[in-house]
Amino acid sequence: xxxxxxxxxxxxxxxxxxxxxxxxxxxxxxxxxxxxxxxxxxxxxxxxxxxxxxxxxxxxxxxxxxxxxxxxxxxxxxxxxxxxxxxxxxxxxxxxxxxxxxxxxxxxxxxxxxxxxxxxxxxxxxxxxxxxxxxxxxxxxxxxxxxxxxxxxxxxxxxxxxxxxxxxxxxxxxxxxxxxxxxxxxxxxxxxxxxxxxxxxxxxxxxxx
Amino acid sequence: xxxxxxxxxxxxxxxxxxxxxxxxxxxxxxxxxxxxxxxxxxxxxxxxxxxxxxxxxxxxxxxxxxxxxxxxxxxxxxxxxxxxxxxxxxxxxxxxxxxxxxxxxxxxxxxxxxxxxxxxxxxxxxxxxxxxxxxxxxxxxxxxxxxxxxxxxxxxxxxxxxxxxxxxxxxxxxxxxxxxxxxxxxxxxxxxxxxxxxxxxxxxxxxxxxxxxxxxxxxxxxxxxxxxxxxxxxxxxxxxxxxxxxxxxxxxxxx
Numbered sequence: 001x002x003x004x005x006x007x008x009x010x011x012x013x014x015x016x017x018x019x020x021x022x023x024x025x026x027x028x029x030x031x032x033x034x035x036x037x038x039x040x041x042x043x044x045x046x047x048x049x050x051x052x053x054x055x056x057x058x059x060x061x062x063x064x065x066x067x068x069x070x071x072x073x074x075x076x077x078x079x080x081x082x083x084x085x086x087x088x089x090x091x092x093x094x095x096x097x098x099x100x101x102x103x104x105x106x107x108x109x110x111x112x113x114x115x116x117x118x119x120x121x122x123x124x125x126x127x128x129x130x131x132x133x134x135x136x137x138x139x140x141x142x143x144x145x146x147x148x149x150x151x152x153x154x155x156x157x158x159x160x161x162x163x164x165x166x167x168x169x170x171x172x173x174x175x176x177x178x179x180x181x182x183x184x185x186x187x188x189x190x191x192x193x194x195x196x197x198x199x200x201x202x203x204x205x206x207x208x209x
Numbered sequence: 210x211x212x213x214x215x216x217x218x219x220x221x222x223x224x225x226x227x228x229x230x231x232x233x234x235x236x237x238x239x240x241x242x243x244x245x246x247x248x249x250x251x252x253x254x255x256x257x258x259x260x261x262x263x264x265x266x267x268x269x270x271x272x273x274x275x276x277x278x279x280x281x282x283x284x285x286x287x288x289x290x291x292x293x294x295x296x297x298x299x300x301x302x303x304x305x306x307x308x309x310x311x312x313x314x315x316x317x318x319x320x321x322x323x324x325x326x327x328x329x330x331x332x333x334x335x336x337x338x339x340x341x342x343x344x345x346x347x348x349x350x351x352x353x354x355x356x357x358x359x360x361x362x363x364x365x366x367x368x369x370x371x372x373x374x375x376x377x378x379x380x381x382x383x384x385x386x387x388x389x390x391x392x393x394x395x396x397x398x399x400x401x402x403x404x405x406x407x408x409x410x411x412x413x414x415x416x417x418x419x420x421x422x423x424x425x426x427x428x429x430x431x432x433x434x435x436x437x438x439x440x441x442x443x444x445x446x447x448x449x450x451x452x453x454x455x456x457x458x459x460x461x462x463x464x
Contacts, residue, residue, distance in 0.1 A: 013305045120332050124212040124460045144460045191283045
């Protein structure tokens with residue numbers, strides 16, 4: 001059972017729909033944290049601000065269960081956009097907040113010149129990925145994915161980064177560490193390539209890219 | 210590199226897909242769900258869906274129809290038409306839209322823009338502006354509620370809209386709508402020189418060259434079009450291929 005976490009922060013409908021298009025047969029959207037115990041895969045989507053995200057996860061009791069299921073039982077996990085940023089140790093959006101701390105690092109604003117590069121970073125932008133990473137299997141070179149963000153996760157261990165984008169600066173947009181995968185762009189809004197990526201995630205064998 | 214977008218527009222009236230000329234002479238051009246499926250298969254960058262009768266009829270958006278449309282879209286979807294309240298926006302986003310376009314409601318109560326932008330994030334709020342040319346270089350804004358003629362000059366409204374927190378502007382030339390004689394480049398230039406938020410140009414595309422001009426000369430961040438897709442042989446891919454050859458960064462996928 002693939003669980004899409006509903007913590008009041010996103011377009012769950014699109015995420016669930018895209019997973020089904022990626023041939024996921026058993027997709028459940030839920031705000032009931034207990035259900036993660038029966039999950040085969042856990043998806044944490046998200047749009048909105050870091051403080052609201054972590055507050056809602058906390059309020060709904062997701063944090064200890066996520067820790068157990070993702071860090072403890074090492075279930076396949078996919079974070080999307082805010083769901084990626086929340087993995088950080090600290091988030092700097094609208095103040096300083098502790099994140100899930102699943103990936104050592106910070107969530108911070110893209111350090112770019114706002115007169116040259118507008119924020120949020122919205123639209124289709126190309127992603128350069130590590131060839132060996134099977135998250136991007138069957139995709140062409142430098143595929144475009146849909147972005148909608150101003151903040152990004154900067155991991156301390158850059159060895160976990162598997163894809164980058166260039167918008168003013170080159171910044172990480174995907175990480176893969178053991179069972180934890182996270183992408184800064186929206187595969188559910190990125191049509192064919194997005195669905196392929198989701199399918200790849202669902203079939204990933206535990207490995208480090 | 211961030212890509213320039215080509216966005217097909219679907220106009221919805223009386224449960225049918227329609228197309229107009231200069232916002233009049235509406236004719237039925239097909240089934241909306243079928244069209245969305247084709248556009249999705251053609252990998253378009255985004256889609257705009259406008260329920261053009263909602264404001265005139267004074268009714269709520271048709272959420273069931275919007276949900277059906279959204280179910281076929283795996284790219285960003287902007288929905289507009291009759292969106293007048295925060296609840297309308299919430300419901301529209303809940304059934305699958307990624308952005309909402311507001312027009313009449315913003316003109317009647319400009320603070321609605323800032324309320325919406327604060328609540329849902331500015332990237333979810335597109336302000337749609339329909340414009341007619343009064344005299345050379347002078348453009349006026351029209352509401353979709355035809356009983357109200359506003360004497361609102363475009364430049365002032367654009368600045369206000371940006372200040373209030375709109376994420377993008379959908380700028381439609383009523384005079385060029387459906388004519389396929391080219392976008393109003395002077396209009397687009399005036400707008401892109403007045404505000405910095407992304408401008409989606411609409412009204413007049415008939416050949417790929419028109420789209421190229423709107424972007425290169427007009428400065429538009431994206432081009433919206435409808436008639437070119439309903440009435441000519443040009444596919445989104447063909448138009449984007451021309452844009453690419455003209456040096457415009459686009460998302461080019463063979464379909």
